[in-house]
Amino acid sequence: MIRESELILNPDGSIYHLGLLPQDLAETVITVGDPDRVDQVSRHFDRIELKKENREFRTHTGVYKGKRISVISTGIGPDNIDIVINELDALVNIDFQKRVEKEKPMSLDLIRIGTCGGLQPELELDSLAYSSAALGFDNLLHYYRDKTEVMLAELLKDFEQQTAWGQSGIPLPYAVGSNIELATQLGLSSIQAGITATNVGFYAPQGRSLRLRPTDDRYLDRLKGFSFNGQKILNLEMETAAIYAMAGLLGHRAVSISVVLANRSSGAFSKDAPAAIDKMIRFTLDRLSNIEN
């Protein structure tokens, strides 16, 4: 039996941070960083059956072209992903009354749609990128025992060697992959694909410098020059690796799609980010509606 301090339920029986009951959640879950983006997604639904909110975690569940979908905001960063994915998993795989794991595990489809900075110069502003794999510069995966089951060891070894990472003064990331089956069902080969660097911050952890200097002047160049099986590090953001790690460990299918708002080589930023984000939302909903329930 899972103790009250570990599986924390609110007085209405909902899970601690997300404030959701098991029946509130669809098996297909879109995650976004920004709570307002939840409304931008659900306004395309045919109908919305539920709206709930606690802290930065806003959830709408509804139906889009016959498919039941939940969209939930995670807020920014991998620390929130630990909370969101564990609690989403608990909603479907733990019996809240008996406080035990259910016998037959359920697998959710998790689709992150977020914004990112483009690392490679050729990445066009407002274009979409699919993260086939991700390097996690957060430490989240290292806290979970079965990490070797989801770690892409070869990619990581090559990364360490090619970038001479030992000289960077920054801890080595972990490497994890997307769910290929889900990516194929969504037809993500139609957009540019590559490795995503998931960072633990927006400024120095993404090589930005306002008044503080990053530890390693060569940080972005090290990332830019890396390639594995013909795939380069395309973009920088703050959730994908943590989602892939947690989904992999818990048996869920996850993919991450990003819209490129910043070109970190040219220094340009999108002239119409809301329109670019809406394009990504429409693309994703359209692809999701083609997957059988």
Ligand SMILES: O=P(O)(O)O[C@H]1O[C@H](CO)[C@@H](O)[C@H]1O
């Ligand atoms: O637009 P979202 O989904 O929040 O994603 C990106 O934007 C935020 C930083 O501005 C980080 O969360 C990053 O991953």
Ligand SMILES: O=c1cc[nH]c(=O)[nH]1
């Ligand atoms: O450069 C960017 C833009 C959006 N989100 C990020 O994390 N980085």
